[in-house]
Amino acid sequence: MATLEQRVKFAEKHVTEKSGKSWTTKGRPWVLDEFWRPATGFKLWPRESTLLCQRCSDLVGDIVEYQDDGIKCRRNAMQHGKCKGLKAEPIIMTVLCLPRRSGKTFNTASWVLSQLYQEKYKRIAFVASSEDQMLSLFRENYGEVIKRNKALSRASDVRESQGIIRVPSKRSMFEGLSTSHGSVTGRGRTTVIMDECRDLHPRVAMSLIPSIFESHGWECPNGHLHASAGEEVPKNCPACSTKLRQWFGRILLMSSAGILDGSERDWFSELVSYLQANPSPNVHLFQASHRVNPDISSEITNTVEDVFGSLESTKSYVSVEIENRFTRKGENLLTKGEIDACVDNGLKNRIESDKQCVAFLDTSKTKDKTSLVILSYDEERSIDPWSQVVIERVDVWEPQKLPGGVINPKDILEHLDLYIPLFPNLKALRVDTRVMPWAIALVKQIKKSRPWGRIVDGYHGKRAERKASWQLLHQRMLTRTIRIPPHKELRAELLSVRRVEDLDGNLDVRDANRGKRHIDIADALAVCCYLAHLESITQRRSLTSVSGFQAHTLLQKLYRPTTSKIDLDKF
Ligand SMILES: [Zn+2]
Ligand SMILES: [Zn+2]
Incomplete structure (x- = not known):
């Protein structure tokens, strides 16, 4: 298990852009705060929401790196009784709604590589809507990045035509998949990443999510032992006696906004609205408008916005492409x-x-x-x-x-x-x-x-x-x-x-x-x-105390779309 700091250092050292410029989060604080930290992190959540002191209440929703980072507290609660403190809930799903050209693909690649080469037993699947898209994306953001770096090239086996990276010393693997790919479903993945969800059919998205249901277990922070669900585990690592930590499969859903057409393809926008209204301890949601990429000129976007945003025929596309806004014509909320x-x-x-x-x-x-x-x-x-x-x-x-x-x-x-x-x-x-x-x-x-x-x-x-x-x-x-x-x-x-x-x-x-x-x-x-x-x-119940089948039913509850368009039982 690499720490967040180690992963950031790794990416800064080994990952470069085409121009040779090193990867950095300078000017893009969201990359760490809204993506890297939550994607493998835990969210502070009240043990009992009525028994909370002011200090703990201010910390609810903060993201910490480890499950042990919960907060024990006995101060007086705001209402009667003693504060029960905060637990650290695993963030199972990270949902990013980012504008185009926000650098999400490159930052995702850096995140993937920082785990693949430093952590054992990672099985990371990346899903794009088409084979062509996946392969060109793989070449540019993974294949080329590895080729530019001797240490990475030496440590891994890259199959560019298949979108596969293997790091034998860590027994870790990355697979680029497309929705046309026969083996999109499959088991035992530790991380599932879905790119441009607005182009993914909800059936495909929903069939991928179960591949992490069985992914949880215990591991040694120093990388000696890695046990999956169902295996018997000691309390401490047999090799170094360090206390084992629980690990969880994680899902990363990303998209920019799109035009809504009222069909089930609107699932991502629906998901975002649902999560906005129903904050969950096990989901992190981040939505950004167009100001997350410091390299984009606001003079240019403002001009495009002003001109095309005024034309009836292009108006809705402007709000999609520039403002990152899902768009539908105005209508009555209720009949x-x-x-x-x-x-x-x-x-x-x-x-x-x-x-x-x-x-x-x-x-x-x-x-x-x-x-x-x-x-x-x-x-x-x-x-x-x-x-x-x-x-x-x-x-x-x-x-x-x-x-x-x-x-x-x-x-x-x-x-x-x-x-x-x-x-x-x-x-x-x-x-x-x-x-x-x-x-x-x-x-x-x-x-x-x-x-x-x-x-x-x-x-x-x-x-x-x-x-x-x-x-x-x-x-x-x-x-x-x-x-x-x-x-x-x-x-x-x-x-x-x-x-x-x-x-x-x-x-x-x-x-x-x-x-x-x-x-x-x-x-x-x-x-x-x-x-x-x-x-x-x-x-609300906690995900930390349950596993397997229960986790499945909980995930179902936690992702319940506002309409019954997507049925999690149908795969
Ligand atoms: Zn407290
Ligand atoms: Zn150990």
């Missing part, structure tokens, strides 16, 4: 039928409720509405916590209808004082503190002087949270796992929401009436769905 299917005419604003719930207060001053939405776990419909939700209350304050045309924070506090104690199982009330100074003051006052202040906090979600929130609401509406009251304004708002693909290829929303934003209540509802999701994460 009338889809909304009506979730409306329950029997629902009214509840005065009180002892159900588990979450709430969001969207704040405004003079133009937009201020709204409060309380969403609860719908115990009548499901025993699986938070799988079904129902709106308990919707309250709206319209500044135009208020004295002076301004929201009065005192009214809001009075309202909260009346209702919040009547919802004793409210888990979280978040107040939008991003813009309104009165909202910040309100949260401070509540936290200081109200007995229910401990569940209240400011909310400073950014674009990513907003997108995730809408993705969750959207999913709930489509799967009818939410019940909403026959609230006229809310219904009208939901109807007016347009779906767009954002810069990174995710679902994003905007109002049909641009400039005049009026999806306030729906926005608050979307954030509630996000808060409900955070509540439900508590039950």
Whole structure:
């Protein structure tokens, strides 16, 4: 096992570009932070998300090199009890959505070579969509790189016409495969890399992933022992007595954006949206726009963007090629039928409720509405916590209808004082503190002087949270796992929401009436769905404690597309 540092040093020393320039990550911090480190790393994740101190909570999602790098902690948790600290979860899948010409192929090759020549028993498969593409890519990024370096050439056996590299002293092997290749499937691989996923058929992609299911086991950090699943292993290496480390098969999925055509070929974009909305301890997702390659001239791209981005016929291609954005024409997020299917005419604003719930207060001053939405776990419909939700209350304050045309924070506090104690199982009330100074003051006052202040906090979600929130609401509406009251304004708002693909290829929303934003209540509802999701994460299970069959079912869960286009059971 080589350390990340050793692998970087190796690539800097041995891997060169055609011009003779040595490989470097200078100017491209993403190569290490978003690719090399996660691709073989572990993600810090709460042992119990409710028992977390502030310090540990700040570290959630950070990537560490080894499984032993988890954090033991006994500090006081933010809620009651002692912090349980963080475990280091293996990152099984790294998903990179990068623009073209980001250097991903060359950086992938450097990453592959740095393992192949330094680590034992690596079986790395690289899949491209066509044989020709694979072979030319292999020649340029692997074959030629090895030829330019004496040490590499001596240590390996390269079959350029087959796309194969063998490093006998390490018993490691690299195979370049194409989807037309008969032996794309196969077992015992330690790493599967899929390049340009937007061109790969989902059936092929899904049939490759199981080839790592059996890939896990234990190994000596000094390279003496390497055991696969099912083999009996000692605690320490028999040769050097070092404690063995668990290893996992890994998947790397890469693509630039493409044109979406509504077919199952959109799977990669769907995967990216899904992961964005459902962060997983076992998946690392990185999406970049066009600024990851310092060698690309922004003057040139800006010009192309300006000119061709203005033409109706070339507009969508520009967003694909330059902005790395999956593109589809603007359309309504939800149809009338889809909304009506979730409306329950029997629902009214509840005065009180002892159900588990979450709430969001969207704040405004003079133009937009201020709204409060309380969403609860719908115990009548499901025993699986938070799988079904129902709106308990919707309250709206319209500044135009208020004295002076301004929201009065005192009214809001009075309202909260009346209702919040009547919802004793409210888990979280978040107040939008991003813009309104009165909202910040309100949260401070509540936290200081109200007995229910401990569940209240400011909310400073950014674009990513907003997108995730809408993705969750959207999913709930489509799967009818939410019940909403026959609230006229809310219904009208939901109807007016347009779906767009954002810069990174995710679902994003905007109002049909641009400039005049009026999806306030729906926005608050979307954030509630996000808060409900955070509540439900508590039950998430860990991949570290399971293996084999269980890992398979877990991976299925973790990669569950938003629609049922891809069925993981069908290979
Ligand atoms: Zn802690
Ligand atoms: Zn050893």
